[in-house]
Amino acid sequence: MRDAFFYALCAALLGLAGTTVLARNLFRAALALLGVLLCTAVLFLLLRAEMVALVQVMVYIGGIMIFVLYAVLLTSELGGRMASPSPLKMGAAVAVAAVALGFLAGLAMKAGPGFAAGAVSAGSGAAGIASMKSLGGRLLDTRGFLIPFELISVLLLAAMVGAIAVARPGKDGKAGKPGNGASSGDARGGGAQAAISGGEGGAA
């Protein structure tokens, strides 16, 4: 029963992934990617990683995919169809994918039995399952992952500030004026924007 559900989930996952890379309509591809991420969250639940499944739904589906859908709607018309790739390109892509699949599948077959030998017999117990409580403890423990945790929050903040600085219109844009705000954060954002426009000007 569990195995049947797992294999059905795998089939759905791979089918939706195929739609993501093959669909000629960008919006449809984005919706298929949404399905892939949702199926992955279910797979994480099946693997008893509840926290990762929750984060997957909240961050990927609630955050990143909404952003991707907005980007699709802002930059391309809804019914637009992309040109299909040339046969040469498609052959090269199939070769790349086959090499990657062969290499990874070979590694998986080699690593699988060695790892699984002891794990599945003991896997019915608590081994291999991280409760949310123990995860939180490890995350905020100075002997655990406290420093990476704090570093990643700084990284996220820097990325968000950088994203705003890159995406907002420059001096030649239609809306918004850089250097409008009085705070130092705004001034720095304007500086980064100016540097980017300068680079673009030099390239052009």
Add this chain to the structure above:
Amino acid sequence: MSLASCLLLSAALFAIGAYGLVTRRNLIAALMSLELMVNAALINFVAFARFGGTHAAAGDAEAGSLFALFAVAVTAAEMALALAIVIAVHRQRRHLDIRELDGLHG
């Protein structure tokens, strides 16, 4: 459901993502293929946390889950920046064709 089947699933997902990354000409579509490949890596992290836990050297299910969580956070930062660049490029050039975006090509 075993470690090997999870690894095979993630290998297939990675290969599909690699195919998309090579064939797609639209910047957003290429980014979506990249997401598929990252997702395959996440499945590997969680599968090893679940099934590799009884090894003497490993024995750490929390570390596997936390690795996946950190990877999700890094991907969120990466996608935020990438989509900001997409919007900036589209505002300047009015298209997102990867092959035309050669402004840094010497």
